Amino acid sequence: LLADKGNYSHFMAKEIHEQPEVVGRTIAHYVDLANGVVALPDTVNIDFAAIDRLVVVGCGTAFYAGAIAKYWFEQLAGLPVEIDVASEFRYREPPLSGRGLALFISQSGETADTLASLRYTQQGGWPSLAVVNVQTSTIARESTMMAPTLAGPEIGVASTKAFTCQLAVLLALAIHAGRVRGVLSAEREQELVGALVGVPALMNRVLAHETDVEVVARDLTHTTDVLYLGRGLSYPLALEGALKLKELSYIHAEGYAAGELKHGPIALIDETIPVIVIAPRDGVFEKTVSNIQEVAARGGNIILIGDRSAASEVGIAGETAIEMPPVHPVVVPLIYAIPVQLLAYHTARVMGKDVDQPRNLAKSVTVE
Numbered sequence: 001l002l003a004d005k006g007n008y009s010h011f012m013a014k015e016i017h018e019q020p021e022v023v024g025r026t027i028a029h030y031v032d033l034a035n036g037v038v039a040l041p042d043t044v045n046i047d048f049a050a051i052d053r054l055v056v057v058g059c060g061t062a063f064y065a066g067a068i069a070k071y072w073f074e075q076l077a078g079l080p081v082e083i084d085v086a087s088e089f090r091y092r093e094p095p096l097s098g099r100g101l102a103l104f105i106s107q108s109g110e111t112a113d114t115l116a117s118l119r120y121t122q123q124g125g126w127p128s129l130a131v132v133n134v135q136t137s138t139i140a141r142e143s144t145m146m147a148p149t150l151a152g153p154e155i156g157v158a159s160t161k162a163f164t165c166q167l168a169v170l171l172a173l174a175i176h177a178g179r180v181r182g183v184l185s186a187e188r189e190q191e192l193v194g195a196l197v198g199v200p201a202l203m204n205r206v207l208a209h210e211t212d213v214e215v216v217a218r219d220l221t222h223t224t225d226v227l228y229l230g231r232g233l234s235y236p237l238a239l240e241g242a243l244k245l246k247e248l249s250y251i252h253a254e255g256y257a258a259g260e261l262k263h264g265p266i267a268l269i270d271e272t273i274p275v276i277v278i279a280p281r282d283g284v285f286e287k288t289v290s291n292i293q294e295v296a297a298r299g300g301n302i303i304l305i306g307d308r309s310a311a312s313e314v315g316i317a318g319e320t321a322i323e324m325p326p327v328h329p330v331v332v333p334l335i336y337a338i339p340v341q342l343l344a345y346h347t348a349r350v351m352g353k354d355v356d357q358p359r360n361l362a363k364s365v366t367v368e
C-alpha cells in the first residue's frame with residue numbers, strides 16, 4: 001500500500017483522528033458558511049418538494065448511516081423513508097410507485113448488492129442519488145445524482161471517517177429537504193446548520209479524552225458478550241457500535257433498541273455481560289434512563305456513554321463510563337460515533353487482533 005499511517009500504529013486510528021478535518025471539509029461542501037444555510041452542490045439536483053417517498057439502501061456501516069438518516073428525513077422534512085440492506089432490497093423487488101427517490105450510500109461505490117439495487121431502481125424509472133466516497137466508482141457514475149463524501153481514501157476495513165462524512169451529507173440533505181418542503185423555518189435551519197458546523201470542534205474535544213475510552217476497552221477484553229443499547233438516533237448507532245465491536249474484537253455484540261430490552265434481551269442480563277448504553281440528552285433521554293434502571297435493578301454491568309450533567313440530574317451519574325460534552329440532539333450520532341469507534345478499536349488492539357484487516361472481511365464486497 002502506498003497510503004501512509006503517519007504517526008499512528010493502524011490506519012483505523014489515523015482515520016478516526018482525521019474525522020474533524022474530513023467531516024469539516026465535507027460540511028463546507030454542503031453549507032454556505034457565511035449565511036449558515038445548506039447550499040447543495042450542482043451534482044445534487046433534486047427537488048425534495050416534488051417527492052413523497054424516499055427509499056434508502058446500503059450495506060454494513062453505510063446501511064446504519066441510512067438508518068440514522070431515516071430519523072432525520074422523517075423528523076426534519078416530514079418525508080416518509082423506507083430503508084433496507086441491499087441484499088434484501090434487490091431480491092425483494094419492492095414496487096416503485098409514487099414520486100420517489102432512491103438513495104444509495106456506499107463508501108467504495110462498488111458494493112455488488114448496492115449496485116444491483118441501484119440498477120433495479122433505474123429500471124423502475126426512479127431517480128437515484130448516491131452518497132459515495134469514491135467519486136469515480138460505478139455507483140457514482142450510474143446514479144442520476146451524486147453527493148460526494150470528502151473523507152479521502154479509507155484503508156481500514158472497518159469504516160469510520162466515511163461513516164461520519166456520510167452522516168454529515170445526509171443531515172445537510174435532510175435540513176435542505178425540510179426547508180424546501182416547508183417543514184423548517186429559516187431560524188430553525190440556521191440553528192441546525194449551526195449545530196452541524198460545530199461538529200468538528202466537538203469531535204476534537206471528544207478525541208482529546210481517548211484515554212477514558214481505553215480504560216473501558218481494557219475491561220471489555222475479558223468478556224464474551226456485549227449488549228449495545230440506544231433509542232432514537234442512538235439506536236442505529238448502537239447497531240453500528242455492536243457491528244464494529246464484533247468485527248474487530250470478535251466479541252459477540254448485539255445492538256438493540258433500548259425499549260425492546262424487555263421483549264427478550266433482558267433475560268441475558270447478569271453481572272457478567274456489559275451493557276453499553278448510548279444516552280445523550282435528547283428527546284428520549286428519560287426513556288433511556290428507565291431502561292438503564294431496569295438493567296441496574298437486575299445487577300447488570302452498565303457502561304454509559306453520555307452527558308454527565310444530564311446523568312446527574314436523574315441520579316445515574318455514577319454509571320457514566322465515557323463522559324461526553326453536551327451536544328445539540330440533532331448531531332448526536334456524529335459526535336457519539338467517536339467513542340463507539342474508539343471502543344471497538346482499543347478493545348481489539350489490546351486483544352492483539354488485526355485491527356485494519358479483520359479475519360474474513362473485505363474492504364469492498366464486489367461479488368455476492
Ligand code: G6P
Pocket residue numbers: 059060061062105106107108109110111114157158159361362363364365
Ligand atoms: C464491507 C466493509 C464495511 C462497509 C460495507 C459496505 O462490509 O467491510 O466497512 O461498511 O462493506 O461498503 P460500501 O463501500 O458500500 O460502503
